[in-house]
Amino acid sequence: MTFKALLASKPGDAIATHLVDFQDEDLMPGDVTVVIEYSTVNYKDALALSGRSPVIRQFPLIPGIDFAGIVETSSHPGFAAGDRVLVNGWGLSQTHHGGFAQKARVSGDWLVKVPEAFSTQQAMAIGTAGYTAMLSVLALEHGGLSPERGDILVTGASGGAGSVAIALLSGLGYRVIASTGRQEETDYLHELGAAQVIDRRTLSEAGAPIGKERWAGVIDSVGSHTLVNALAQTQYRGVVAAFGLAQGADLPGSVLPFILRNVTLAGIDSVNAPQSARVQAWSRLARDLDVDKLARTTQVVGLAEVPAIAGRVLEGKVRGRTVVDVNA
Template sequence: MSFLACRVFEKTESEKTESEKTSPKVQKTTIYHQLVQMETDELTAGDVLIRVDYSSINYKDALAASGRGKIMKQFPLNAGIDLAGVIVESDNDAYQAGDKVLVNGCGIGEQYDGGLAQYARVKSDWVIKIPEAYDTRQAMIIGTAGFTAALAIHRMQVNDQKPEMGPIVVTGASGGVGSIAVNLLSKLGYEVIALTSRKSMHDYLFELGANKVVSEDKLGMSDKPLGKALFGGAIDNIGGKTLSNIIAHTQLWGNVASIGLAQSPNLEAKVFPFILRGVSLLGISSTNCPMPLRTKLWHQFGKELPLPDFEAIVSKEIALEDVSPYFDELIDKKHHGRLIVNCQ
């Protein structure tokens, strides 16, 4: 069966140098993506074949497909760390042809062929049946970004985060994770401070439920290792000095969920907030979240966890054959919220 896929390749070439006669040639590696026709028997191994209805472009997908980040562990590989669609074939009796399912994380788009394709073959251990509360398109509006936001909120609440502890700061608030985090926290009764450097995003974030939308210099933070308690907690997408400062200004027993490193992978925090205020720093890893918890969270949407405002969060729906320019555009902050991809 032939189908369209956004496939990522690695090419290594020898570069000529001025001292080529006396020095070995320099090897240059280029990572690039290309829309290709391929056959289902070329896909990485798995016991379930899915016709992909929708996928999405996440920051990690953009880094992988553009070659601007070392994401993929082997080449060639189809991009896309999440997908939703309908099972075509299954060797596992727990899943039948016609079942509507989703897969996110679990190494797809990194070690295994991912969701930016019309078909994907995956291991049945990774598959989640889509609940009645939402469809395949809405599953990808949530996608890995929404699942990551839900995982952060879950870990914070397991650690006794409550609305009465004070406002939750969401950094990188106009991105995929940030947008859904703002929306879900608001629906759960938390006061939300959305942090963004993009003035054009203020109205959008207020629409999602933010109580305040500010730039970092308006947060009132200092560089002290233990500053005035300003926040009940945080969901941080950017890392670096901003994360360090937020930790130093978090309330007694507050929780800070660390998700991303758009600013920097470095953490410069002192131990004072941890030992004097009991602040907890929670790592959020959606890729390797245990399947029982992953399944539980996906099934909580529309029940214990509110559904996000789907159409408000979608900035654009793209056809699979048109994805190429959007990888660089996403990294360069030319989009907000969720970019979903119609693969059929």
């Protein structure tokens, strides 16, 4: 029996992708084989397919850092045939075949059971972007923030992680300020729960090392000057959760927010997060995420459409989350 997969190769300097027929014996080692139902296109997937960042470390490889589906066979004690499972990160799309295929074989230690509140499609509408957003909310709470402390800024607001972050925060009672370069998405951001939408250009240029206190916390997917300016305007004992580099990986700022205002900068890693953190994040997503708002963020495409969507993600032209129906 064969199954479809999107295979990335690098015949020269550029990465090429092709839909191919794979067989079970082509899969990599693992103790759980999963029939994939859905994957998703994250910013990291777009970086991988474009070659702009060396995400894929060996070729040929099936990209896709996420998938959700049904266990076909398992020798792992935690999973049995028929279980609904998902995976985010680990080695997928780096050194291990990922989710842009109809089947995968992985370590059961990477898997999380899909919460009962979600279908496998909804789990991938969340994906790594939404799971990272939840890890960021948990970091804000760990730093002592609550809705009474003040506003929360979300940068890259119309992207996948930003969209889910707004839906989560507004549902928890926070007043959310959404920063975006796409003012045409203002109505969409208000529908997700943003109380105010600001132009990203107010944060994206070099600014003062410390500024007027504006927000109690920040969820940042942008990095560079945007993150520095967000830090400079964070209130005393505020918390900033950072996980992205859409503007850049540099941090051209000052220590003043840290030593004058006791601001906490919390780094968020979703790829190698311990299983306990993953289970906590998915449990909270099941409790706190409004699935109606999630549906507003989501479009569904087929495997063949993934390379084109990835290009549009890098151009900042994709709103919210893109689910991949691997059987479409």
